Amino acid sequence: QSALTQPASVSGSPGQSITISCTGTSSDVGGYNYVSWYQQHPGKAPKLMIYEVSNRPSGVSNRFSGSKSGNTASLTISGLQAEDEADYYCSSYTSSSTLGVFGGGTKLTVL
Amino acid sequence: EVQLLESGGGLVQPGGSLRLSCAASGFTFSSYAMSWVRQAPGKGLEWVSAISGSGGSTYYADSVKGRFTISRDNSKNTLYLQMNSLRAEDTAVYYCAKVILLRAAAGTGVDYWGQGTLVTVSS
Numbered sequence: 001q002s003a004l005t006q007p008a009s010v011s012g013s014p015g016q017s018i019t020i021s022c023t024g025t026s027s028d029v030g031g032y033n034y035v036s037w038y039q040q041h042p043g044k045a046p047k048l049m050i051y052e053v054s055n056r057p058s059g060v061s062n063r064f065s066g067s068k069s070g071n072t073a074s075l076t077i078s079g080l081q082a083e084d085e086a087d088y089y090c091s092s093y094t095s096s097s098t099l100g101v102f103g104g105g106t107k108l109t110v111l
Numbered sequence: 112e113v114q115l116l117e118s119g120g121g122l123v124q125p126g127g128s129l130r131l132s133c134a135a136s137g138f139t140f141s142s143y144a145m146s147w148v149r150q151a152p153g154k155g156l157e158w159v160s161a162i163s164g165s166g167g168s169t170y171y172a173d174s175v176k177g178r179f180t181i182s183r184d185n186s187k188n189t190l191y192l193q194m195n196s197l198r199a200e201d202t203a204v205y206y207c208a209k210v211i212l213l214r215a216a217a218g219t220g221v222d223y224w225g226q227g228t229l230v231t232v233s234s
Contacts, residue, residue: 036211036220036221045224045225046156046206047224048211048220048221048223051211052219057222091218091220092218093216093218093219098170099170099172099218100216100217102158105155105156
């Protein structure tokens with residue numbers, strides 16, 4: 001199955017807001033409300049930040065929010081902080097595989 | 112507290128075999144599907160395999176189908192990945208992960224990840 005499309009990199013200054021997009025098709029992102037977002041710092045395991053499009057797990061800052069429009073999901077981080085600098089991956093349920101599909105990842109740089 | 116602890120990684124020659132284990136604690140293991148996700152050096156995440164809570168249903172990425180076998184022992188709260196006919200392109204950190212939703216498919220998302228175990232396939 002094809003990976004979801006994410007920008008390779010985004011950047012922002014401390015305090016600013018950024019949005020990372022995740023584009024799929026009607027067979028994955030657009031067809032199901034099972035989009036998740038993961039944060040990964042270098043050398044560390046991924047961490048769940050958003051699930052089911054817009055739900056935040058307990059303990060995740062409310063500066064992180066998720067949304068979806070059509071075949072594109074988005075992760076928005078407000079009030080950027082230095083510790084937000086990491087790689088971010090989206091994932092979606094897909095009709096073509098029970099395993100799901102990941103995006104290629106986006107490197108967030110906090111300037 | 113949910114904990115997932117992988118083991119079994121290492122250096123193996125092309126064509127060789129390796130078995131990964133993932134010891135789980137802090138949740139009702141048999142009620143949740145589990146997944147293996149891998150990450151090649153400097154690359155993104157890739158779903159490898161998943162198994163239902165009962166172990167009765169298994170799923171594989173095309174890249175590993177016929178070579179890898181996922182299984183679980185609910186009496187030991189342990190997930191396994193038997194990897195045979197290993198190739199250089201299987202070199203990666205392998206993570207086990209717990210599916211978020213009770214009795215849901217792996218593609219619906221995972222919430223807890225192990226620390227990962229490195230598998231290196233090289234002569």
